[in-house]
Structures are given as C-alpha cells and as structure tokens.
Amino acid sequence: MNARETLSKYHLKYSKQREVLLELLQNSNEPMSVDDLIEQLRLKNVSMNQSTVYRIIDHFCAQRIVEKTSSTLQPKHFYAFIRSDHHHYLYCQICHTHIPLDVCPMESWFKSVEDTHGFQMTQHHIEIIGLCAECQQKISHSN
Ligand SMILES: [Zn+2]
Ligand SMILES: [Zn+2]
Numbered sequence: 001m002n003a004r005e006t007l008s009k010y011h012l013k014y015s016k017q018r019e020v021l022l023e024l025l026q027n028s029n030e031p032m033s034v035d036d037l038i039e040q041l042r043l044k045n046v047s048m049n050q051s052t053v054y055r056i057i058d059h060f061c062a063q064r065i066v067e068k069t070s071s072t073l074q075p076k077h078f079y080a081f082i083r084s085d086h087h088h089y090l091y092c093q094i095c096h097t098h099i100p101l102d103v104c105p106m107e108s109w110f111k112s113v114e115d116t117h118g119f120q121m122t123q124h125h126i127e128i129i130g131l132c133a134e135c136q137q138k139i140s141h142s143n
Contacts, residue, residue: 002026010063020046021056022065022081030098031069031078031089073129082123092132099132 003023007014024040025032032040034053041048057079060066070077073093080087088105089098104110110121131139 006065010065012059012063012065017046017048017052018056020044020048021053022060025060025066025079025081028081029100031080033076033078035076037079067123067125069125069127072127088126088128090132091127091129092135093129094131094135094138097132 001009003019003026004014006022006026007018012018020041021037024037034050034057037053037057038048038050041053057066057068061068061079065082066079067082068077068079074096078098088101090101091098106124106126110124113119114121
C-alpha cells in the first residue's frame, strides 16, 4: 500500500504534504525524529516548516497510523509507521541507532496475559536501551 492509499484507507483528506511525510515514515525501517523528517524533506527539495510537520505527524498519531515513541534518555520523540507486522528496536544510548528485532520478544508472555485476564491487547510498547556492539568496542578500546 502506498502513502496515498494509506491516507484514503484511514479516511484522511489528501494533501501533498501528508502524502510526502507518510511516504517517508512508511518507507523507513527506523523510527524517525522530526529533525530526520525535515532533513529528508530537504533532500527531496520539499519545503515544509517544522510546525506543519508537527501538526501533520500529531494528526497521524491521533489516527493511529503512526506511533510516537520517546526515550527516557533523549528529549527527542521518534515516529514510526504502525505496521501489522510490528517491530521492536534495540536503542543504542550512545550513537542513537535503532536496531530492529525480527520477533516480538514478549509475544508468548502477552498471549498468556491475554488468556489469564480475558483481555485483548491491541498495542504494546517496549523500550530496550543499551549499547550497540560498535559502541561497546569503542568504549573498551578507549580504556
Ligand atoms: Zn551505538
Ligand atoms: Zn511486540
């Protein structure tokens, strides 16, 4: 599904700005910050001011097309397109890389929670923070 189709699926009025932003988020493997988005827009020669980007992204979040994630370690928020095959990320606190995990680490535990409570989970959020392999190396070499 392309960005334009996603907009119509969620009954959102089409605008070029919405389409471009959604396209960036949909095509990205990593969550993106507003700064990342503005940088990508600049590369595409699309001019959009920061408040417009925020307004559109907030709207996507309200419609549950995009998920806002924040890290306790960083003031920045990151935004990710919500896929049916959702991903979790390992977040490096030094270089700020997001490393996607192929599987949901909590899936079997969540299933048992659902069974126990007769609850249907529609979304969940896991924050995993640490040091990536490269940053660990750099640290051990600098000592
Ligand atoms: Zn790192
Ligand atoms: Zn999960």
